[in-house]
Amino acid sequence: MEPEHKLKHQLYIIIFGTHTRAGRAFDITVIIAILLSLLVLILHSLQGVATKWDRELQLAEYFFTGVFTLEYLLRLYCSPKPKAYATSFYGVVDLLAILPTYLALIFPSASFMGVIRLLRVMRIFRILKLVRYLQDSNILLRSLLQSRRKIFVFFSSVAVLVTIFGALIYVIEGPSNGFTSIPQSIYWAIVTITTVGYGDLVPSTALGKAVASLTMLLGYSILAVPTGIITAELSQEISAHRSLVKCPNCSRAGHESDALHCKYCGSELATPEARVVSEDNHSGANHSKASHS
Template identity: 35%
Template sequence: MPNPLHNPMFKETGLWTPGHPVFERISQGFIIASMVVMSIGTMQSLPENVRHGLMMTDMVFGIGFAAEYAMRIYNARNRLQYIFSFWGIVDFIAIIPSLFIGGTDLKALRALRLLRLVRLLKLYRTSAALQRLRRALEKVRYEFVAFAILSALVFFVASVGIYAFENEAQPEVFSSIPASMWWAVATLTTVGYGDIYPITAVGRMFTGVVLLVGLGLVAVPTGLIASALQDEDIAETEEEDPEGSDPERL
């Protein structure tokens, strides 16, 4: 079975080839560990020596990502094409935080630390499961568009409805349709924060209807994704064993 992680942009030269399972697992480990270090580094109560250690660790991750970037350039069939490709740019941006602003606390540079989040994009490239999910989502993209349009209509109707029923009783809470949209979001997603709620009988009845509709809205995308993933698994099984999936051979 061909390696699902291999990118034809790179040459297959062995263990350290981009796309090889060992290479990509190491890359995944670096990405996850760097996110853990970034998260711990935001704790204000850390001793100075621990903070310094985290800074040095982040620098090591930066060097590791730089080495990965260099190896991908070296193994690319067309190096300029890789450098200016989407993933080439992602790999380059992932290096910047540790190598240039690693441990600084200057407020002007803190926003640049968010560039570390770009490293999470690299997980997609190194995960066959995420690529399978992407293929499944592509199969139901039109259904998702239709679902998004329907959800937007329901969301607007819910906002208008609760405004009509509650504005007179709570003019400071449901002061306008845009102000009522927060209630619609919390209710349709079945979160129900409870910071704003209806007090009239008709408003509460309307809320009950919206809650039932919200349960359906939450379930629809889950069903679409589950069905698409099942179809993707069946397709992969047939690709691996085409003879076994032929009913005439059973």
């Protein structure tokens, strides 16, 4: 192995891996940098703070952009497949985290104040860099994905309902009561059916109130549907995770995590220690030696 290749591989283990001490230190540094840069951005949006500390915040911003640029270049350099990284979700997010600051430097700041503000706020997408470090998110995402067709059907039904109720209230209440157009009325229907209820648009007529009541009660019971879907999927996801141990004798799974004997034929199951390892295994690491010893 040439020295450059070796360096690349070591960097890869530190930057993309999470199991070495150096890798964990790198991750924590990045997380702190993300949180601090978000703090800078938020402080910059506060009127009083921005006028007083504008220079310091700008400098901090350049510093963090430098840090994230370095991180991005390092990831590109040491990744075995740089193109795959650059086009992946995390690659795009990492690019988005540094791009706005560079774009803001290019545009003459005097002329396009709106663009500058937009670019500054776009830096908030840096928060997506944190998603990389959320580990249990897989189980949640998987159960959302598995029920994506039902969720699509659910959202389509909600779309149909809010359109119909929006049109109804538009006809009943009319522009004089604030329901000036169908999109405005659909906005009201969404505010109502999700039980948000801002109160910026409320029905005034008796018939309008009756329709609003119906919308609320419908929203109320419809709320049950996505909850039901996700609960059902999640229940199965969790119980599936619990029952991965198979009986060595009768090969039947479905044992609880604390079972020592097969509940169907009574023969001993794998020892808990071995099992803990095998559960670790299934998340990708290779401790196979430990389980054989």
